[in-house]
Amino acid sequence: MADDAPTQRSSPVLQLLASGLQFWIRQQCEAVESLELQLHGSSLGLLRGRLDGVSLVARRVVFSSLEIERVELRSDAIDVQVGNLLRGKAVQLEHPFNIEGTVAFSAGGLGRSLCTPHWRPLGDQLVDGLLGLTPLKSVNIERDRLVLQAQEHRCETIPRAVDGHLELCGEDGNPCVALPADPNITIENANLEGGLLQLQGRARVSP
Template sequence: MNDPLLQLISSGLKLWLRSRCDQIGSIELELKGSGLGLLTGRLAGVHLSARDVCFQGLPLQHVNLDSEAINLDLQLLQPGRMLALQQPFKVMGSVTFQGSALNDALLTSPWNWLGDWLAEQLMGITPLGALRIRDDLLELEAPIAGHQNPQQQRFRVDAEAGTVIFRSDDGSTTGRTSTALPMDANIQIEQATLSAGRLLLSGHARVTPD
C-alpha cells in the first residue's frame, strides 16, 4: 500500500479501532485499491491482522480478516465516523482464543452469563467453575452443592449450520448430547478447532450499514 491517501486513511482507521477496543497489542491494516478509487467511493478490500485484542471484555489472541470490495457513501461521512457504508459487504477470516484467557472472561462480567449458560446447557448445573482446553477437547467444571469435588465433563467442538456445536465426549447424558451456541444471523462459523490450548474459529460475517 504505497498510495499516500490510503496510508493516511489506514493510520486513522488504526486509531479508530484502538479507540473502540479495550486493548490491542499490535495491529496491521492494509487498504486495497487506490486513492482515486477511494475518492469515488470504492475500496478493493481491507486486510486486518491484530494480536492480543480485548473487545468489550472478550479476549482475542489473534484476529485475521479480509473483506471483499467495499462501496462507500462519501455524502454520509460525519465527524467521528471513519467510513460510511453504501451497502453491505462480506468479511472472511479467523479469530483465536487462548484457553486460559477465555476461562477468565467467562467467569467474570460481562461474559459470565455465557459461561453459566454453557454449564447449564452442557452439564445441567450452574455456575461455571472453570473452562480448560485439553488437546482437542473442551473441559468444563462446575461446583456441586454439598460435594467437595466439582463435576467435570469434556466436549468435542465442531462447526455446523453456521454456528459452534458442543458434543459430550464421554457419553454422559447429564446435559444435552449436542448443543448449538446461539449466533448472530450475520455471522457464519465454518470451522471450529481446539489445539494447543487454543480455540480457532473461522468463517465469514456480513457487515451492514448503520
C-alpha cells in the first residue's frame, strides 16, 4: 500500500487535521491504495472551526464493494470540530458539505463490482434491460463503447449523463437503461476515455 502523500507543512494544526481526515476517509472505504490530500485554509480559520475546503486524489479505492480506479474531488468549506482533534481524538465532521469532481472506473473493476452480492442485482438489471437476458457475464471497454455481455450476447453502449443520473444507451440510442439515482449525487458528464469510464459531478456528503 502506498504511503499517504504529505500535505500542508507550514501549519502543525493543518498537518494534524490532514492526518485525521486521511484516517476518516480510509475508515469510510474497504480499501485505498494511495491517497493525497491538500487542505485549503488557515490555522486561524481552523481554530474557529472552519476549513475552506479539501482537494483529494485517490487511486484504487473500494467503497461499498465498488472498485474505483481514480477519484479526484474538491470540497467546499467544511465545519470541523478541532477540540477533540487537538486532544488526540478522532476528527469529527458534524455538518453536511458539498463535493465536486471526477471518478473513473476500469472495465475490470466494474465487472468485479457488478458480480459482488451487493451490486449483482444492478448488473443483472442492466443486461436485462439492454438484452433481455441475465445474468451479467462480463464488462469491457472497447474504444468509446461500454460493452456488457450476458450468456453469448453482447450490447455496445454509450454512457450518458441525463437529468443528473447515468444512462447506458445502445449505439442507435435505443434501448436505454437508467441506473438508479441517488438524490445526493448529480452526474453532470459521462465519457469513455483512456480505457476508463469517467463520471463528473457533484454530491452532498452527510458525515
